[in-house]
Amino acid sequence: MTLALPLMTALATAQSDIQTTLDTLLSPFDGPVAEAMRYAVSGGKRLRGFLVLETAALFDVPRGRALRVAAAIEAIHAYSLIHDDLPCMDDDDLRRGQPTVHRKWDEATAVLAGDALQTFAFEVLADPxxxxxxxxxxxxxxxxxxxxxxxxxxxxxxxxIAAETAQTPLTLGQITELQRQKTGRLLEWPCRAGAILGRADPAPLLAYAAELGLAFQIADDLLDVTGDAETVGKAVGKDADAGKATFVSILGVDAARARAEDLVKSAQGAILPYGHRAATLAQIAEYVVTRDK
Structure with a gap:
């Protein structure tokens, strides 16, 4: 599927604006940890920040305020990736096609940079x-x-982490619960945040985000099987090598892809009350299952 040019333009604009906001907010900090923080928040899809901007726009929230919230969730996401890549977790060497923070610096700097990005996010949100x-x-x-x-x-x-050493593989229900927490909660929060900023009922957006989060994870599982490391920007095939149960290992490639497409339709149905104002949100749901990285 070819995504509409307006969506790709909106994504590119959001990525640039969020990066500028992060650069500005992080500029007062110096030293190796601050350098690692800036490195960790550079690049990426900015999907979580984009969701903040798009949901806040439904309620005419000024973009400058939404950008601060978008920067906060991207900082939390970056912190989680830094720690996820550590040797004590997934032990990854690549992230977004670049060396992971602990490889470029060292493990101590990576831990501290992740810690600092986490607290930075709350500092930004708490600021008047x-x-x-x-x-x-x-x-x-x-x-x-x-x-x-x-x-x-x-x-x-x-x-x-516990699933990697479990005596029996996780069931589909257990994988769904795991991924609703690990991936889904940080895709749900941007939609909640947009409603909070707009002083609006978050229910339709939360229903949208719940389906979006699972679709996103199924797409990630598919990329781990069908993608290549150069395009994806990180190692692929690790789940299979580790014998980890995923949506793809249980459902198979074709059924997993069909399940993701069903989730997209359900997500789009949840935001019908917003009419044409939610057109970009509907398109982003398709993007999460058609992306190649």
Whole structure:
């Protein structure tokens, strides 16, 4: 499927704007850890930040405020990738086609850069520049902590690590639960954040994000089987080598792809109440299952 030019243009604009925002917000920091932080937040799809911008736009939130929130979620995502790549986790050498942070620097710098990006995200959200309403800022901080912490992304990562040494492979239901936490919560939060910024009911956007998150993970599993490292920008085939159960290993390539397409349709159905204003969100749901990296 060829994605519409307006979507690709919007993505490129968002990537540039989010990078500029991150560069500005990180500019006061110096030293090796700060350098590693800036390295870690460079590049990438910016899907999470893009979701903040697009959902906030549904409610006419000023783009400058949304960009700060987009920068915060991208910082959290970057921190999670730094730690995920460490030898004690996935032990990866490549990320976005470049050496991982612990390979370019060392493990201690990588841990500290990840820690600093995590706290930086909450500092940005708590700053009055994000919104004049302290209650709204507190809501952003609370919900991101819930999405990324011990009941969210971290829990999913812990379940993923435990699965590698489990006596029996995970069931489809267990994989779904794992991925709703590990991947899904940080794709759900940007949609919640857009609604928080717009002081709107998040229910339709959360329904959209739940399906989007699973579709995204199935696409990742497919890329691990069918993609190549040069295009994907990281090692492929690692799940199969580790004997890890995935959506693809259980469903097979064709059924997994069909399941992802069904999830996309369901996600698009959830945002029908927003009409044509959600056209880009509908297109981004298709993007997550047609991307090649």
């Amino acid at each position: 520049a994000t919104d004049s309403d302290p209650g709204l800022r507190a809501d952003l901080v609370l919900t991101l902590a819930q999405a990324s912490g011990a009941a969210g992304m971290v829990r999913g990562q812990a379940l993923d």
